[in-house]
Amino acid sequence: MGAREMAVAARESSRRLQALSSEERKKILLAVANALETNEKLITEENEADVAAAEKAGYEKSLISRLVLKPGKISNLAKSIRMLANMEDPIGHVLKRTQIAEGLILEKTSSPLGVLLIVFESRPEALVQIALLAIRSGNGLLLKGGKEAKQSNAILLKVITEAIPESVGSKLIGLVTSRDEIPDLLKLDDVIDLVIPRGSNKLVSQIKNSTKIPVLGHADGICHVYVDKSADMNMAKRIVLDAKVDYPAACNAMETLLVHKDLVQTGGLNDLVVDLRLEGVTLYGGPRASAELNIPETHSFHHEYNSTACTVEIVNDVQAAIDHIHEHGSAHTDCIITEDHEVAEVFLRQVDSAAVFHNASTRFCDGARFGLGAEVGISTSRIHARGPVGVEGLLTTRWILRGSGQVVDGDKGVTYVHKDIPIDS
Template identity: 80%
Template sequence: MKPGKIASLAVRSGNGLLLKGGKEAKRSNAILHKVITSSIPPTVGERLIGLVTSREEIPELLKLDDVIDLVIPRGSNKLVSQIKAATKIPVLGHADGICHVFIDKSADLDMAKRIVLDAKTDYPAACNAMETLLVHEDLVQTGGLNDLILELQEKGVSLFGGPKASSVLSIPEANSFHHEYGALACTVEIVEDVNTAIEHIHRHGSAHTDSIITEDKEVAELFLRQVDSAAVLHNASTRFSDGFRFGLGAEVGISTSRIHARGPVGVEGLLTTRWLARGSGQVVDGDKEIVYTHRDLNLEA
């Protein structure tokens, strides 16, 4: 938890907030909470931002679906899954970050090396780090795959293969395609074409962030249209999937949900729509003899 950043997003979006940090930072969280609440104007009230200090309080809070609108868990797959299973309150976030990079047969291989190395080694523990590398089978014949594998190994990346890659590259077979290493390790698999890559991503991915490296614009557009992930990139590292890098400013997290906010979530993702109407006695009356005209009006709230 980064309480200052999260609190600023809550204040900016007009939301009350209950913060829960890790027990290993209990004293730091208390001090930061005091600093944050002391800076809130009296007209707003310091109670806008609360602090939960005990894990035992969480189960009871998760029952309060009548007063809590949203839960945003930040942590392990196990934590997020447990919270989702324990509450009726909508949960915003992601459990897994199984991010893929697919290298197409038409890829610029020098570019591919830069992107793959960045996606895996820039910050391996990040949720937007590459966990699975998919490679077009034609690159096995040209030797392009071998060069890339050597680059990864030289950077200290442990490689595990799918059924095809483990045989071709003589590397240990991965236990599962749906695995988030969060370290200098990744799974490699060889696929027939872009359609096979898309199918693999939909079957084994987590709808977080996926990237294609190709010089073929038609193949790129097919991938961008059909991969149903929160962020889909062309010729760029998966590490770009980030609120700051996307220009959102502070980020509360990344959501793989298909309802409400998706992808990096900033202030806009913490807002919902409310309709205000000012009339002078209008009634619907079955829409008899009524013509609706819709236009934007500049009105003060």
């Protein structure tokens, strides 16, 4: 089946999915969760084969880390799916109701986008999260995974599609296996409604430059933690270490540590540096930190390490930290650690990132941790969906107008009142 045929088939299946009741769509999600747990051993075996092949091929450690389905991952995915199933049905939700005129009622409702194309690298769990979010939001889906996860993706798709009832059809989700098909898919702006790339900066940039289809995603995850002069240093150490070493390959891991200049004199900077080094983190400095700590100077502040390395720089105050983030960041997730709530509010109001935190690790920027059930990705695009994107980010709106024979007739016969009607009425 060619690219266009796959996209058209996904749209047709999505319309059948939307025609089901909320309870029937919920049952599909629960069936998938059960199927994943039932087939965990088989999924793990296929994933281990992918990991062994990637190691033999000499792939980077960060890619292999993202490829591995760690113990407990399948049960966590199943748990997320059940959480998603039990959330309020997002389709056809009335967002606003207005009486336009006598006997003329207008509703703004939530509606599926249509067909999504997801191009992703390494992470096989991304296939599961995206597929289930697509089902929950009533969208058709085309997936293109990396060749390094070929066996993992194939078995996961098989398990998921076998749980989809024939009345909807397994073509709701299509797996594109050849890289050569991507250029053709990116030309299908008449049958694909949104592209979501998940992977390297290079992948995201290539896709953004190759399509007229709207693209949702982020090219970089250059996350900052700023430690203010009034920070509780025990708290700061916990947050900085978690943000960097909990999962260094994640897009929400800290890549740059900014420290208030007063912490040089108090020893706070040194304490943070010692703790990072004890965890095996390689440090690079901006001009000030490089001279102060005698560490190599970074070649660029706009750099995502995706490993146990980070940049450190000293700044004069919160405004300097904000300016640094705006100049060198990627608008993903940025954090301030401070006990001064006025300073915290300045940071939270002025940092123009998709997620901005006070006294909490950047690692919390995640769909499951935010209670979205799962995420299709993290968006730094300044569009309708920003930050972790769950079901709501895969919806658009439709206008439903209910009348009783009215016509415009040059607006002579209509008296407009434009009166808001409570949604629960």
